[in-house]
Amino acid sequence: MRKQLSVPERIGALGAGIAVAAAFWPMFTTSTGLGAPCLLRTFTGVPCPACGLTTAAVELVHGHVVASAAANPAILGVAAVTAVTVPLLLLRQVGVVGAPVPWSGRARSRMGWVMLVAAAMSWAFQLHRLGFS
Template sequence: MRVGREYSVPERLGGFGAGVAAAAALWPGFTAHTGLGVPCPLRWLTGVPCPGCGLTTAAVDLVHGRVGDSLAANPAIVGLAVLTVVTVPLAVLRRAGVLAPPVPWSPRARRRTELAMLAAAAASWVFQLHRFGFV
């Protein structure tokens, strides 16, 4: 038995982005206090960066207003930030009953979105490979 309503994929990603922003605000204090960090597993094992390399750094930089540094680490963070800024208020308004729940996407719209996300991941990987001197 489900309680409440189901959230759309963009709303879920926006919620994830809000969590990322909160973690990014706290991360520098945590690492300074503990000395712990989270290396990229692919880069640590193989030396090759993954499409998500630099996202932690980019998120921390963006939350602290260092937009240029954030873009240099991983520009994909901007997409997540924009999605968060747009969808979190939308989800809150929908949850409050001010706006109607989202309409399910058609299979065609879902497929186009999947392809766009694959293209974005590929572009991010090319960016990271270039940033670390592989391309």
């Protein structure tokens, strides 16, 4: 039976996948000439809240924290959640830590609002960074 992951654990697992992809992204783009354009920015000229995350992830994986934060500081939050949850996931896999306690509806609602505010702040940062303020 597959173990249920909590929301932070899912974000951490996603962050681990992002870190692996970011480690190989420069080699891929150099050898193929392909990139990952932001669709919203491509079609409207307006950056999305996630603009710069690929650059930020690549910079962070290569140890350039300041450059990473300059591209999109949201990656630092993803990295922090990843740093906490990946060891937790490993401990759960070997049976040291039990299953997560499900969040209440109220806690899920609060987290939804926190994520909405974080996305709005990220979008405001990108709009300012790219001269839309």
